[in-house]
Amino acid sequence: MENSFHSVRLLEEECKGCTNCIKHCPTEAIRVYQGKARIINELCIDCGECIRVCPNYAKQTIIDELKEIHEYPYTVALLAPSFFGQFPNATVNQVHQGVKDLGFNLVAQVGYGAEHVNFAIRQWMQENPLRPLISSACPTIVRLVQVRFDELVDHVIPLEAPVEITAGLVREQLAKEKGLSDKDVGVFFISPCPAKVSAIKIPIARGQSQITAAISMREVYGAIMSKLATIPKDVVLETDLLASALGMLWGRRGGEVYALEGTRVSVDGVYNVINILEDMAMGKLPEVDYLELQACPGGCVGGPLVTQNPFIAKARLEALCNGLPAAPKWDRDDLLYRYQKGDYFWKLPLQSKAVLSMDGDISTALSMIKQREIIEKELPGLDCGACGSPTCQCLAEDIARGMASNNDCIFHLRQAVQYVAADLWRLAKQVPPTIASQQVLNAMDEEDDNEDK
Amino acid sequence: MLQNKLSYAFPIEASDFTKAGDAAGKIKKILKLAGLPATVIRRVAIIAYEAEMNIVIHSVGGSLSLDLTSTRVEMASQDNGPGIPDIDLALQEGYSTASDEVRALGFGAGMGLPNIRRNADHFCIQSEVGVGTNLEVWIDIGVS
Ligand SMILES: Nc1ncnc2c1ncn2[C@@H]1O[C@H](COP(=O)(O)OP(=O)(O)O)[C@@H](O)[C@H]1O
Ligand code: SF4
Ligand SMILES: [Mg+2]
Numbered sequence: 082m083e084n085s086f087h088s089v090r091l092l093e094e095e096c097k098g099c100t101n102c103i104k105h106c107p108t109e110a111i112r113v114y115q116g117k118a119r120i121i122n123e124l125c126i127d128c129g130e131c132i133r134v135c136p137n138y139a140k141q142t143i144i145d146e147l148k149e150i151h152e153y154p155y156t157v158a159l160l161a162p163s164f165f166g167q168f169p170n171a172t173v174n175q176v177h178q179g180v181k182d183l184g185f186n187l188v189a190q191v192g193y194g195a196e197h198v199n200f201a202i203r204q205w206m207q208e209n210p211l212r213p214l215i216s217s218a219c220p221t222i223v224r225l226v227q228v229r230f231d232e233l234v235d236h237v238i239p240l241e242a243p244v245e246i247t248a249g250l251v252r253e254q255l256a257k258e259k260g261l262s263d264k265d266v267g268v269f270f271i272s273p274c275p276a277k278v279s280a281i282k283i284p285i286a287r288g289q290s291q292i293t294a295a296i297s298m299r300e301v302y303g304a305i306m307s308k309l310a311t312i313p314k315d316v317v318l319e320t321d322l323l324a325s326a327l328g329m330l331w332g333r334r335g336g337e338v339y340a341l342e343g344t345r346v347s348v349d350g351v352y353n354v355i356n357i358l359e360d361m362a363m364g365k366l367p368e369v370d371y372l373e374l375q376a377c378p379g380g381c382v383g384g385p386l387v388t389q390n391p392f393i394a395k396a397r398l399e400a401l402c403n404g405l406p407a408a409p410k411w412d413r414d415d416l417l418y419r420y421q422k423g424d425y426f427w428k429l430p431l432q433s434k435a436v437l438s439m440d441g442d443i444s445t446a447l448s449m450i451k452q453r454e455i456i457e458k459e460l461p462g463l464d465c466g467a468c469g470s471p472t473c474q475c476l477a478e479d480i481a482r483g484m485a486s487n488n489d490c491i492f493h494l495r496q497a498v499q500y501v502a503a504d505l506w507r508l509a510k511q512v513p514p515t516i517a518s519q520q521v522l523n524a525m526d527e528e529d530d531n532e533d534k
Numbered sequence: 535m536l537q538n539k540l541s542y543a544f545p546i547e548a549s550d551f552t553k554a555g556d557a558a559g560k561i562k563k564i565l566k567l568a569g570l571p572a573t574v575i576r577r578v579a580i581i582a583y584e585a586e587m588n589i590v591i592h593s594v595g596g597s598l599s600l601d602l603t604s605t606r607v608e609m610a611s612q613d614n615g616p617g618i619p620d621i622d623l624a625l626q627e628g629y630s631t632a633s634d635e636v637r638a639l640g641f642g643a644g645m646g647l648p649n650i651r652r653n654a655d656h657f658c659i660q661s662e663v664g665v666g667t668n669l670e671v672w673i674d675i676g677v678s
Contacts, residue, residue, distance in 0.1 A: 231572045232572040232575045233576075359555075359559060360555075362579050363558055363559075363562075363579045363580060363583035364579070364580040364583060364584070364649065365555075367643065367645070433572060435566070435569075435572065437567055437569075438566065438567060438568065439567050439568070439569065440569065441569065442604075443569055443604040443675070444537070444604040446568045447539070447540050447568055447602065447603070447604060448538055450540060450564060450567050451538075478567075
């Protein structure tokens, strides 16, 4: 099976080859080549920054379609907490019911699973001394650690994300109460981001996801908006897979660590996250116990596939939480039993996917690094991006890797052209005088004299 | 056979907290390009950062150097004073002469030198009051 699926893709027809995306990619995973942006799969972390900055809408998310629900006898929609912040003046129950009315048999709130994860984090922190721990809830961050901070993989808490936990709980309930087998149940996640989509297609550290498919929040937004007015604000929901404020607040920065002990730090925005991971890698965070890291501004309310302004969505989500029970009614024995059974854990260890190395052989890599530095000194250091690489240093690296050439740099190219032109000039003057007009030769000499002055 | 070797020296200014950590960051990037094991990179990053910070915080300025071959990461820091009067004391966990201002910035836990020593395969520090401090460490690649 392909093990580097990415849901962020390029629409070639729309791409004009501008340099917006290469400049904004936090892992320098994009180059412009032959006039089109190319994503280097091994480096891509599915953060969706390129989707946000592309002025031509040429970056898209490969995502499933709502009509796929007809392929399953029984269908479930999973709603992320961030989803509830997308609608003005709507209650949690209205939004929940609105999604059900799209044709699902059951709707479950991912905040419900988040509460289970919350319990698991607390348990893990009691049992394991390694600090700081890095949250595993945002798949972009987990991938970022795998590709760029592989020296920190041990610090990522080895727990499934709330959406995966919720899917498992739903399937278990349906099997027990309705006798439904896994293959008859289609579980659809309504996703705020491409990263969650990728994590469903190729799970981070398990064989197969329990989620069948992912649908973009954008795709269902309009349909639900138009239904809301017809749904009573206090509509009764026929499920117990509901979130309290504790789980619901995971939709925005700070929600995950709210009920944890110790020194907790919440960081949002992929560039901020990179900075704090750099600090952590240098041992700068000795006092921190838990790092909640989210790639999007404000957390999932700022996901690349949401429709609303993240600050508004955050405010709405918080207002909605005021009307919810503060915490779930936990059956601690049940949760502890599940924890000990391993339900909450990744099924495989988190792999390093370090991709920065120049060569598999260290000695060869050292010569390539040397070469990179020689090349870099000859580049202008303007980071103009016209070569298709985000920075001069990155181009130097690409050249040393044999992926690009010196003349991709327009300054280099111009200099080369200058040398050729000088040669031509000299040759032109060597043409036999019987052929060349004396007038032209005189003009050329004059030109040279002017240059010399 | 002559080994491939990369050598760098990074000048480090005293009390410049905005640039602090830059040299350690550059060293880390080079090691990543070289494809060194994550365990080695982790140890080197901690050593480089602590050594760099000691020059920034405690000295009048100096430099941090890196010599990298396919078998060993060598780092050396040197500064031009004021030197350490009692090295054994300085090596104790928790011992620090950092000022209150520096502590307010989150430094001065007195764990720098002990952490450097713990993470290094070879550790040597020499200091002369009024002259300066020299630190030399190396980490063997593959023996982690
Ligand atoms: N380069 C240096 N120059 C002068 N004094 C130093 C130097 N490096 C360390 N020291 C002394 O050793 C002490 C312990 O250093 P360290 O273990 O790094 O702890 P900290 O930097 O937190 O004080 C410092 O407080 C300082 O007195
Ligand atoms: S912060 Fe949330 S929305 Fe953004 S990439 Fe991570 S999981 Fe997706
Ligand atoms: Mg120190």
